Amino acid sequence: xxxxxxxxxxxxxxxxxxxxxxxxxxxxxxxxxxxxxxxxxxxxxxxxxxxxxxxxxxxxxxxxxxxxxxxxxxxxxxxxxxxxxxxxxxxxxxxxxxxxxxxxxxxxxxxxxxxxxxxxxxxxxxxxxxxxxxxxxxxxxxxxxxxxxxxxxxxxxxxxxxxxxxxxxxxxxxxxxxxxxxxxxxxxxxxxxxxxxxxxxxxxxxxxxxxxxxxxxxxxxxxxxxxxxxxxxxxxxxx
Amino acid sequence: xxxxxxxxxxxxxxxxxxxxxxxxxxxxxxxxxxxxxxxxxxxxxxxxxxxxxxxxxxxxxxxxxxxxxxxxxxxxxxxxxxxxxxxxxxxxxxxxxxxxxxxxxxxxxxxxxxxxxxxxxxxxxxxxxxxxxxxxxxxxxxxxxxxxxxxxxxxxxxxxxxxxxxxxxxxxxxxxxxxxxxxxxxxxxxxxxxxxxxxxxxxxxxxxxxxxxxxxxxxxxxxxxxxxxxxxxxxxxxxxxxxxxxxxxxxxxxxxxxxxxxxxxxxxxxxxxxxxxxxxxxxxxxxxxxxxxxxxxxxxxxxxxxxxxxxxxxxxxxxxxxxxxxxxxxxxxxxxxxxxxxxxxxxxxxxxxxxxxxxxxxxxxxxxxxxxxxxxxxxxxxxxxxxxxxxxxxxxxxxxxxxxxxxxxxxxxxxxxxxxxxxxxxxxxxxxxxxxxxxxxxxxxxxxxxxxxxxxxxxxxxxxxxxxxxxxxxxxxxxxxxxxxxxxxxxxxxxxxxxxxxxxxxxxxxxxxxxxxxxxxxxxxxxxxxxxxxxxxxxxxxxxxxxxxxxxxxxxxxxxxxxxxxxxxxxxxxxxxxxxxxxxxxxxxxxxxxxxxxxxxxxxxxxxxxxxx
Numbered sequence: 001x002x003x004x005x006x007x008x009x010x011x012x013x014x015x016x017x018x019x020x021x022x023x024x025x026x027x028x029x030x031x032x033x034x035x036x037x038x039x040x041x042x043x044x045x046x047x048x049x050x051x052x053x054x055x056x057x058x059x060x061x062x063x064x065x066x067x068x069x070x071x072x073x074x075x076x077x078x079x080x081x082x083x084x085x086x087x088x089x090x091x092x093x094x095x096x097x098x099x100x101x102x103x104x105x106x107x108x109x110x111x112x113x114x115x116x117x118x119x120x121x122x123x124x125x126x127x128x129x130x131x132x133x134x135x136x137x138x139x140x141x142x143x144x145x146x147x148x149x150x151x152x153x154x155x156x157x158x159x160x161x162x163x164x165x166x167x168x169x170x171x172x173x174x175x176x177x178x179x180x181x182x183x184x185x186x187x188x189x190x191x192x193x194x195x196x197x198x199x200x201x202x203x204x205x206x207x208x209x210x211x212x213x214x215x216x217x218x219x220x221x222x223x224x225x226x227x228x229x230x231x232x233x234x235x236x237x238x239x
Numbered sequence: 240x241x242x243x244x245x246x247x248x249x250x251x252x253x254x255x256x257x258x259x260x261x262x263x264x265x266x267x268x269x270x271x272x273x274x275x276x277x278x279x280x281x282x283x284x285x286x287x288x289x290x291x292x293x294x295x296x297x298x299x300x301x302x303x304x305x306x307x308x309x310x311x312x313x314x315x316x317x318x319x320x321x322x323x324x325x326x327x328x329x330x331x332x333x334x335x336x337x338x339x340x341x342x343x344x345x346x347x348x349x350x351x352x353x354x355x356x357x358x359x360x361x362x363x364x365x366x367x368x369x370x371x372x373x374x375x376x377x378x379x380x381x382x383x384x385x386x387x388x389x390x391x392x393x394x395x396x397x398x399x400x401x402x403x404x405x406x407x408x409x410x411x412x413x414x415x416x417x418x419x420x421x422x423x424x425x426x427x428x429x430x431x432x433x434x435x436x437x438x439x440x441x442x443x444x445x446x447x448x449x450x451x452x453x454x455x456x457x458x459x460x461x462x463x464x465x466x467x468x469x470x471x472x473x474x475x476x477x478x479x480x481x482x483x484x485x486x487x488x489x490x491x492x493x494x495x496x497x498x499x500x501x502x503x504x505x506x507x508x509x510x511x512x513x514x515x516x517x518x519x520x521x522x523x524x525x526x527x528x529x530x531x532x533x534x535x536x537x538x539x540x541x542x543x544x545x546x547x548x549x550x551x552x553x554x555x556x557x558x559x560x561x562x563x564x565x566x567x568x569x570x571x572x573x574x575x576x577x578x579x580x581x582x583x584x585x586x587x588x589x590x591x592x593x594x595x596x597x598x599x600x601x602x603x604x605x606x607x608x609x610x611x612x613x614x615x616x617x618x619x620x621x622x623x624x625x626x627x628x629x630x631x632x633x634x635x636x637x638x639x640x641x642x643x644x645x646x647x648x649x650x651x652x653x654x655x656x657x658x659x660x661x662x663x664x665x666x667x668x669x670x671x672x673x674x675x676x677x678x679x680x681x682x683x684x685x686x687x688x689x690x691x692x693x694x695x696x697x698x699x700x701x702x703x704x705x706x707x708x709x710x711x712x713x714x715x716x717x718x719x720x721x722x723x724x725x726x727x728x729x730x731x732x733x734x735x736x737x738x739x740x741x742x743x744x745x746x747x748x749x750x751x752x753x754x755x756x757x758x759x760x761x762x763x764x765x766x767x768x769x770x771x772x773x774x775x776x777x778x779x780x781x782x783x784x785x786x787x788x789x790x791x792x793x794x795x796x797x798x799x800x801x802x803x804x805x806x807x808x809x810x811x812x813x814x815x816x817x818x819x820x821x822x823x824x825x826x827x828x829x830x831x832x833x834x835x836x837x838x839x840x841x842x843x844x845x846x847x848x849x850x851x852x
Contacts, residue, residue, distance in 0.1 A: 029842065030752075030753070030759055030761060030842030031759070031843075032441075032442070032445075034445055034446065036446045064445070064692070064750050064751075064752050065691055065692065065750075093691035093692075093750070094691055095691050096691055096693060096747055096749065096750075097484055097694070097749060124484050124749070126481060126483075127481040128481065154455050154456065155458055155459070156457060157453040157454075157455060157457070198447065198450055238446075
């Protein structure tokens with residue numbers, strides 16, 4: 001146990017040292033290698049059916065203009081992971097507020113697994129909209145597109161309301177995964193967080209999901225509802 | 240004989256030997272509680288006055304020292320176990336030698352800020368000739384002759400040691416009679432302390448540049464605006480900032496959220512105290528030794544007669560308030576005529592805190608501390624907007640109409656017949672402006688100023704020497720303006736500049752990247768000056784921050800429209816979205832540092848200057 005801790009400690013040190021070491025000495029480094037982890041959502045969703053545990057996090061390691069970036073999101077229901085997605089991206093800054101990202105996405109769950117090539121753009125749009133838009137190209141030529149946007153409204157410097165929007169669309173039907181072509185689903189969220197510190201904010205909110213088109217038809221065929229309204233409570237953290 | 244007193248604020252607070260050693264073990268070095276070689280001159284009476292070392296030979300020992308400014312113990316970087324370092328008092332015309340010993344676990348250095356000396360004595364690792372810093376355990380012998388007098392300071396030029404306490408005052412007494420008469424004097428060293436490790440702080444700014452800014456616009460602000468101005472005008476006012484994705488309340492990168500502001504190493508709670516006798520002329524040597532903080536200094540109830548800036552005598556100007564940029568110095572004379580206490584109030588430019596001291600005839604007395612002023616709001620001029628293009632928008636300027644006045648009358652002190660400081664240079668004859676009057680040329684953006692590393696370019700940067708700056712405009716107090724600074728002596732080098740160098744101060748605040756002309760130091764070629772030449776440097780601030788720009792080794796002769804009496808400075812503040820010009824006589828051979836003195840900007844916003852024959 002102790003040894004484990006030591007190893008973990010050393011690993012952490014090894015990870016952070018290259019980032020920090022040059023800053024101590026006479027040599028000044030303006031662009032050190034840094035790493036960050038942002039857990040934007042880690043929340044409990046109270047739904048009409050079963051409650052869900054949902055996560056949405058990303059992080060990076062790199063320098064000012066070039067970073068290795070990872071993203072993950074997914075959900076658990078009754079102890080089982082229903083949905084888990086991982087992205088490994090290279091991120092390159094192309095404008096003051098924008099990065100182009102390219103890499104690989106793998107859907108660990110559900111079955112059958114899908115793998116995708118990713119090309120996307122992430123950044124801050126005028127009027128302070130945070131935007132993440134990506135195109136996914138599957139191995140069989142199947143394509144998917146996703147747009148995420150969010151905005152922050154400050155009630156106080158610590159109490160912040162975040163409306164969020166996510167839209168998913170697909171180029172063709174994927175009956176195995178119950179996904180239809182065209183606009184498949186949207187998610188609208190409204191989360192109110194309190195930043196105890198910048199890095200640590202519990203929140204409450206609401207989330208509304210709706211399926212469209214043939215994806216909605218699949219849901220109806222399966223006897224599932226095409227829209228779901230959820231109360232959420234969660235934690236946002238980063239470092 | 241070599242008596243050591245802990246530094247003013249860096250009180251050694253009942254720390255057990257064990258804790259102390261633990262603290263050191265973190266740094267992995269032996270404690271550097273050096274020994275003062277000389278300790279003459281008892282400190283002037285008062286509380287929290289730093290030790291003063293005088294003479295010609297000094298031994299300075301740089302080491303770790305536990306301090307407690309916030310209730311939490313931290314390890315500071317100290318000189319002779321003092322934070323701030325002891326005051327060094329020298330004499331013009333004499334030679335001084337300083338043996339600086341490094342007891343840290345990392346390289347260190349001392350730069351004698353504002354002192355004109357040979358490059359190899361300037362103390363900037365890998366920039367100064369033949370100087371690679373002082374390795375742990377080593378002693379470096381500085382030796383140079385003093386050819387100037389006045390108030391200066393010294394600080395580390397290695398890592399972030401300046402943030403952790405390695406700074407102190409220098410007084411050089413004049414060889415001849417001092418043109419300033421006074422009965423008593425104090426140094427007033429302003430600084431900013433954080434319990435955080437500077438490396439962590441820098442990393443936070445890189446991840447989230449507004450980490451320390453708690454002045455974001457709220458829904459309530461929006462509601463107030465709409466109530467006051469209506470929806471349409473509010474929308475129009477907000478539009479530019481929303482399009483730019485910038486905040487008009489982004490004044491300081493690092494704020495009172497993490498900083499405790501110190502005066503002579505004393506927190507605002509403790510307060511530094513200096514004694515005076517009624518009717519005395521008291522000389523305050525004010526030094527901004529902060530890493531990141533501009534201060535607005537005033538003494539309610541007392542006028543301040545400003546007599547020097549950056550160590551150089553100027554025509555006295557009487558004001559109520561001075562904005563002191565990072566690394567600037569101002570000497571002021573105050574004459575209290577009542578037997579009462581006065582507060583020296585130095586509020587941070589972003590109003591998130593203040594440093595405080597008291598001038599008092601009796602240590603038992605204290606004076607009320609004023610409230611902080613309100614949140615400063617940047618105006619359109621602070622982003623260098625083309626004023627002519629926004630005629631219709633003038634009515635909506637609300638808060639900042641005053642800034643407009645200043646812009647329009649920029650450099651009004653100048654003789655407009657001799658110079659043509661036109662708003663648009665297109666209509667003016669080409670060629671350099673006369674010495675003292677600034678440039679007549681335009682300073683177009685350079686191709687390297689475009690890309691992901693840049694988030695703003697001032698399209699109509701103006702000289703704003705008459706602008707007291709954001710947060711001070713129309714505040715009802717008489718604030719010192721750059722345009723009022725006039726050298727007490729004739730311009731030492733009256734030559735016309737042979738050429739002009741344009742440097743755009745650039746950055747991406749969001750990504751926290753800083754550069755000059757869009758090129759960071761690591762990628763930049765040295766700036767070459769020819770020995771003996773007189774050159775004009777035009778600085779154009781293409782950001783929303785104030786940048787205090789410091790040229791080592793040579794004076795910056797600031798062009799304010801006074802060709803006969805051009806003021807000399809070692810740090811020149813370029814206001815947001817503004818430009819400024821100054822003349823430099825390249826009279827010092829070798830390599831020199833040239834940079835923004837904000838500690839977390841200077842890594843990128845930095846150039847090596849090489850003076851070659």
